[in-house]
Amino acid sequence: xxxxxxTAFVCTDCGDSSPRWQGQCKCGAWNxxxxxxxxxxxxxxxxxxxxAGYAGVGQRGAKKINDVAAAETEKSPTxxxxxxxxxxxxxxxxxxxxxxxxxxxxxxTLLSDLVARMSMRMQALYCTxxxxxxxxxxxxxxxxxxxxxDQLFLLSETSVEAIIEELDTHQxxxxxxxxxxxxVTDSANGSPGSPSQVKSAAQALxxxxxxxxxxxxxxxxxxxxxxxAGPQTLVHIVxxxxxxxxxxxxxxxxxxxxxxxxxxDTVGIFRMTERGMLSVDNPSEIFLSGSSTxxxxxxxxxxxxxxxxxxxxxxxxxxDTEAEYPQRVCVGLNMNRIKMLTGVLRKHTKTKIFHDTFFxxxxxxxxxxxxxxxxxxxxxxxxxxxxxxxVPRTSCIMGELSLNGDVRPIDSGVPxxxxxxxxxxxxxxxxxxxxxxxxxxxxxxxxPVKTIHELLELIK
Numbered sequence: 124x125x126x127x128x129x130t131a132f133v134c135t136d137c138g139d140s141s142p143r144w145q146g147q148c149k150c151g152a153w154n155x156x157x158x159x160x161x162x163x164x165x166x167x168x169x170x171x172x173x174x175a176g177y178a179g180v181g182q183r184g185a186k187k188i189n190d191v192a193a194a195e196t197e198k199s200p201t202x203x204x205x206x207x208x209x210x211x212x213x214x215x216x217x218x219x220x221x222x223x224x225x226x227x228x229x230x231x232t233l234l235s236d237l238v239a240r241m242s243m244r245m246q247a248l249y250c251t252x253x254x255x256x257x258x259x260x261x262x263x264x265x266x267x268x269x270x271x272x273d274q275l276f277l278l279s280e281t282s283v284e285a286i287i288e289e290l291d292t293h294q295x296x297x298x299x300x301x302x303x304x305x306x307v308t309d310s311a312n313g314s315p316g317s318p319s320q321v322k323s324a325a326q327a328l329x330x331x332x333x334x335x336x337x338x339x340x341x342x343x344x345x346x347x348x349x350x351x352a353g354p355q356t357l358v359h360i361v362x363x364x365x366x367x368x369x370x371x372x373x374x375x376x377x378x379x380x381x382x383x384x385x386x387x388d389t390v391g392i393f394r395m396t397e398r399g400m401l402s403v404d405n406p407s408e409i410f411l412s413g414s415s416t417x418x419x420x421x422x423x424x425x426x427x428x429x430x431x432x433x434x435x436x437x438x439x440x441x442x443d444t445e446a447e448y449p450q451r452v453c454v455g456l457n458m459n460r461i462k463m464l465t466g467v468l469r470k471h472t473k474t475k476i477f478h479d480t481f482f483x484x485x486x487x488x489x490x491x492x493x494x495x496x497x498x499x500x501x502x503x504x505x506x507x508x509x510x511x512x513x514v515p516r517t518s519c520i521m522g523e524l525s526l527n528g529d530v531r532p533i534d535s536g537v538p539x540x541x542x543x544x545x546x547x548x549x550x551x552x553x554x555x556x557x558x559x560x561x562x563x564x565x566x567x568x569x570x571p572v573k574t575i576h577e578l579l580e581l582i583k
Contacts, residue, residue: 222367249299252279287331304343343357373396386430411485417516419513420440423519424499434542450480529574551567
């Protein structure tokens with residue numbers, strides 16, 4: 124009589140297992156333990172793929188470093204400008220990459236464009252486990268993508284073994300798997316999306332790609348915390364991890380959270396349109412209103428996304444309150460920082476703010492809490508609306524404001540100033556300690572400030 128399969132409970136967040144169900148996992152997550160079946164039959168032998176690493180079968184035994192041949196990584200530009208920027212010049216041949224994001228962020232749209240472009244150079248395959256082939260074809264027609272009909276293959280399959288067989292049969296060199304949570308492998312137990320299945324499926328696909336020089340992009344779902352669903356091991360298996368952030372409106376930002384073949388400081392800016400995800404070559408144009416009229420409450424500053432400088436416009440509107448307590452409304456900004464800055468103004472400038480206050484970032488961009496260089500622009504926009512004076516549109520203001528009213532230096536001051544000067548700003552206000560002689564020949568007037576009082580005297 125055959126032995127019955129045993130059961131175990133695995134956390135869908137961290138992958139930790141337990142023989143019994145428990146409400147909270149060791150990682151701190153609640154209600155994430157999922158029951159899986161564990162086969163009681165042990166394999167008589169382990170295949171070479173099992174003992175090999177994620178990069179495939181390697182030679183056994185240690186070698187001296189000088190006995191190992193160094194191989195230069197080959198990159199292929201995708202002709203999608205912002206994607207090439209994030210991938211440090213293009214996709215690396217033979218790499219396995221994950222792209223994640225919220226539903227509707229544009230993962231499938233971007234990779235549909237990519238696989239169509241790659242089919243013009245090599246055999247390419249798009250495997251969709253979540254939609255029909257006709258749905259994918261309709262998207263290709265709607266986006267009006269150009270592709271090589273002899274080299275672009277579509278596959279609707281959930282079995283990893285069947286996918287690998289198709290890759291081998293058609294000698295595919297570029298593939299997209301949509302998604303890793305929807306495919307299953309015979310070498311693991313559990314339902315699709317379970318930690319064991321996700322890990323084993325990713326490992327099998329990665330080993331095949333490394334052994335056969337296949338470049339692959341894998342779509343991954345995210346959980347409620349905007350993190351990749353499944354075990355953290357998934358991130359360690361692949362070469363690059365890309366994430367699409369959805370901002371209010373049509374703007375999308377692409378960032379590499381991991382990249383074995385490049386840096387992770389570059390951010391790509393896209394715009395979602397009827398023609399798909401379009402690269403934005405000059406993002407500052409999106410985040411500046413472009414208005415020719417000057418009005419109170421508008422200030423322009425320069426932020427840093429990764430290693431990229433972006434000019435954006437901060438708008439503030441103050442109105443008489445009709446309620447017992449004034450409102451504070453922020454779109455794209457951190458409310459706690461707004462409260463802190465208004466407290467600094469009340470303390471050091473004796474400003475009374477008994478008004479409803481509304482802040483907005485033009486273009487729908489969301490500013491990280493760590494981006495403190497916008498402090499001076501925020502308080503200037505607030506005072507501009509409150510006291511009805513206009514900040515010239517030729518002025519760019521950047522700097523961090525401390526609790527004692529001093530202007531603190533910001534990181535990458537010189538690149539920010541150069542970006543503002545290139546866009547035609549003639550007065551650039553910066554922290555005093557950020558001033559550098561290299562800023563003198565940029566064609567703009569650089570105005571260093573030490574305190575909030577000094578800034579207000581200069582700007583009014």
